Amino acid sequence: MVPRSFARSPLTVGSVVVVAVWLALAAAAPAIAPHGPLAQDIANRLAPPGPAHWCGTDPLGRDILSRVLYGARLSIPVGIAAVALAVMLGTLIGSVAGAAGGIVDEAIMRLTDLMLAFPTVILAMIISAALGAGIRNAVIAIMVAWWPTYARFARGLVIGARDREYVEAARAVGASPLRVFLRHVLLNILSPIVILGTLDVGRAILTFASLSFLGLGPPPQIPEWGSEIAAGRDYLDQWWIATFPGLAILTLVVALNVVGDGLRDALDPRLRKA
């Protein structure tokens, strides 16, 4: 099943391992974290990395390693959920545009033009200014900012699939337009869209971390990588506060991007040589 070119690159294989390790760490965080994510060791505030706290402690004396491990339990699902929602919304709107054509298509495409003029973070800020900060609203913000990309992609695929023989055949045997659209068009364009979405999970994790760094994510007591880095902003000399959550984001996102690139190369041989 896994194409050989994918398994042959040591970088790709290493990245798969890194992603797997992060998934395992996220799942096992409550069992392996040395401390609770909220437990405060006031006597050891701002302690540098040492035997008691491997990655040091933050200004409230909380164990940074534990908070980084717990942070994975939030960032990974949120990244996946944000992309999944954007993909669903974008596919729905984009395939309606592609199937309907005419003025509906034109209107939807112009709307995506406008949406794409807003940088994600600014859009997220506008939405947060209306809805308030929070995990749910950060996810909504990413969904609202990203659906146009998937909508355009889905529209192109629907237009490509609309006139294929199997669709024509379904129409010829008397399938209703809705059935043709759902069973024969939509089902066939899903896999490239899902792949495109998978490639974006790393970027979504990064965006979510940026939003919570800006205070548009979860409240401060919840362990989250971006807001932990924000907490280290006022303590430049206590480098460990921001360093470890940052490394967590970097390793996970680099690995996800390498896996994504490998996946794309393996599935699209035309790009392999490039």
Add this chain to the structure above:
Amino acid sequence: MNLQTYVGRRVLVLPAMILGITLLTFVLSHAVPSDPVAANLGDQAAADPAIVAAFKHRWGLDRPLPEQYLVYLRNLLHGDMGVSITTHQPVLTDLSQHLPATIELATAAMLLSLLLGIPLGIFSAVRRDSVVDQIGRGVSLLGVSMPVFWLGLVALFVFYARLGWAPSAGQLSPRVALPPFVTGFVVVDALLAGQTGTATDAIAHLALPALVLASSAVGIITRMMRGSMLEVLGEDYVRTARAKGLAPRRITFRHAARNALLPVITVIGLSFGSLLSGAVVTETVFAWPGLGSYAFLSATSLDFPAIMGVGIVVATVYIVVNLFVDVAYAMVDPRIRMG
């Protein structure tokens, strides 16, 4: 289609696009049931119906949405974007004070990423699979995977706190006065006023945030340039040039790189958007007094007149930049005008 018609057509669509942007910004910041009342008045005042009614009336929140939008639009045409709830200044004044700093930062970052990304992309393609290529690919991978706010903190820690090479955060050193306001770009204004000391100080302050902000655009441009260069190097005319016995340097730069640059031009416009996103985050790390810091302040305090202003300005800047990029592309590549 000739160039004039193409440019004319694109410019004519611009007002409609900007109108769409205002509508979209308005809908996004109003259509959802928000409660700016409680956020801006505090719980005690929000409990008093008279104060709440007065607040809502002041901001037009007691009228139906379409009417609110029309009022907003009418004021906007008169250059009135409302008054910021946090700074109590007209939003337009706030924006004109903050926009130049952001443009200065984003332009510096864009220049840096072109200066780094284009040569790196060319050499990666020419010396494919060499050490340079590996480094180039590593840089572009790290560039797109790096949390820019974290890179900013690390850079501040290493170059300011530890090595002392970079000045502290901010646009100028504490004892240096702002140059007289002409363009709003501190470096340009200082040079115009002949204050070389101030200009040097401003450039020193600009270097680190611009480099940090450039990181993701460098990655995108290197990757794009490399891919486009590889494609061009495989073309027949490059083989012909080789067969003629032209010097490899001449082929690389005169024949290949010039043509490979074309698709990269489009990416410049598109990555300007991510640059503006990154600017918001970078500015908060480096205490840069730009639009990002202002947006951050207004978003966290539910200051909707201010955040709407930021949204409209940023999206308009993005659209105008991309218009220029497309026109530049059409000028160098006549095939675009046919489409």
